[in-house]
Amino acid sequence: MTVSMRTIDLRSDTVTRPTAAMRRAIAEAEVGDDVYGEDPSVNRLQDIAAERVGKEAALFVPTGTMANQIAIRSHTRHGDVVLATEGAHLLRYESGAAAALSGVQVKTIGSGDAPDAGELRAAIPPIDAHNAPATLLALEISHNAHGGTVPSLEVVRDLTSAARERGLATHLDGARLFNAEVATGTSVAAWASAFDTVSFCLSKGLGAPVGSLVCGTRDQVARIHRMRKMFGGGMRQAGVLAAAGIYALEHHVERLAEDHENARSLAEGLAAAGLDVVRPPQTNILLFEVGDAPAFVGAARERGVLVNAMTATRVRALTHLDVDRADVREALERLRSLVPGPRRAGSL
Numbered sequence: 273m274t275v276s277m278r279t280i281d282l283r284s285d286t287v288t289r290p291t292a293a294m295r296r297a298i299a300e301a302e303v304g305d306d307v308y309g310e311d312p313s314v315n316r317l318q319d320i321a322a323e324r325v326g327k328e329a330a331l332f333v334p335t336g337t338m339a340n341q342i343a344i345r346s347h348t349r350h351g352d353v354v355l356a357t358e359g360a361h362l363l364r365y366e367s368g369a370a371a372a373l374s375g376v377q378v379k380t381i382g383s384g385d386a387p388d389a390g391e392l393r394a395a396i397p398p399i400d401a402h403n404a405p406a407t408l409l410a411l412e413i414s415h416n417a418h419g420g421t422v423p424s425l426e427v428v429r430d431l432t433s434a435a436r437e438r439g440l441a442t443h444l445d446g447a448r449l450f451n452a453e454v455a456t457g458t459s460v461a462a463w464a465s466a467f468d469t470v471s472f473c474l475s476k477g478l479g480a481p482v483g484s485l486v487c488g489t490r491d492q493v494a495r496i497h498r499m500r501k502m503f504g505g506g507m508r509q510a511g512v513l514a515a516a517g518i519y520a521l522e523h524h525v526e527r528l529a530e531d532h533e534n535a536r537s538l539a540e541g542l543a544a545a546g547l548d549v550v551r552p553p554q555t556n557i558l559l560f561e562v563g564d565a566p567a568f569v570g571a572a573r574e575r576g577v578l579v580n581a582m583t584a585t586r587v588r589a590l591t592h593l594d595v596d597r598a599d600v601r602e603a604l605e606r607l608r609s610l611v612p613g614p615r616r617a618g619s620l
């Protein structure tokens with residue numbers, strides 16, 4: 273390999289760096305103290321987000337983890353059960369926050385990116401002295417651990433109405449909800465209309481350096497605002513970050529289609545090379561099975577391609593703003609060299 277070999281980073285869509293135009297927006301941002309509610313850029317971002325998501329209000333928070341966790345805290349009491357999907361980010365990748373910070377038990381339902389309404393009803397315990405009450409249903413769209421999948425709006429609506437009938441609140445971890453919009457043509461507002469609160473990330477495919485929003489009614493967002501302060505997320509001249517978010521919402525949504533196309537073409541190329549692709553990507557996340565995922569990840573790194581091991585045998589690759597068509601072709605060439613012909617037992 274030549275020393276100038278460019279590393280192609282497919283570990284996550286969080287690795288993007290702000291573009292020159294986004295950096296200009298950051299440099300020119302009007303700011304104030306957002307803990308006093310006086311940062312015009314944060315206020316503008318929150319207004320834009322609420323409007324896009326079709327909710328009364330939105331709150332800017334530092335991370336998607338905080339967005340989920342303050343939403344959980346606002347919807348539940350200690351000892352409650354939160355129902356979530358298998359592999360849910362808020363259970364698997366948020367450092368035990370739901371238990372530690374809200375005192376809730378998270379119980380997963382089904383084995384896919386969304387259970388059906390029957391499975392949900394069966395998972396809601398009766399209200400009696402023996403059971404912890406289930407008070408929140410949380411879904412994730414697109415579903416990270418299942419490979420960026422997007423369940424149908426009909427399934428989602430059935431689920432949230434079943435939850436509501438039984439008195440549960442509903443939260444959508446929409447970290448990549450804009451990917452779902454672009455992939456399906458169903459607007460973020462349509463997805464969000466099925467839920468009480470919705471969060472989404474600016475720092476993933478949208479390419480901003482930092483930030484997420486939590487959206488809901490004015491009352492819910494007021495409660496969540498208090499939780500943000502309690503969890504240490506009150507920021508001051510956060511307008512420099514909000515400006516990047518506004519820029520991202522104005523310029524980086526439609527282009528997500530390119531990431532989806534790149535993920536599909538990478539999947540097709542890897543499948544043609546004999547890799548076991550879990551399913552054709554619906555959005556920007558690709559999962560494939562190998563004999564030994566950590567060994568594959570190490571060998572790919574040596575060839576200048578970064579990917580993540582999800583399990584002992586499963587590898588994840590994501591496409592994003594900082595990898596173009598040519599990078600994807602190059603990544604495919606380099607990864608192909610790790611799979612000489614159809615995969616055999618014992619090969620990487």
Ligand SMILES: *Cc1c(COP(=O)(O)O)cnc(C)c1O
Pocket residue numbers: 334335336337338340361362412414415416445447448473475476484
């Ligand atoms: C990335 C992500 C989050 C939040 O992650 P942060 O790194 O805390 O911003 C939440 N949910 C899902 C599905 C994610 O992919």
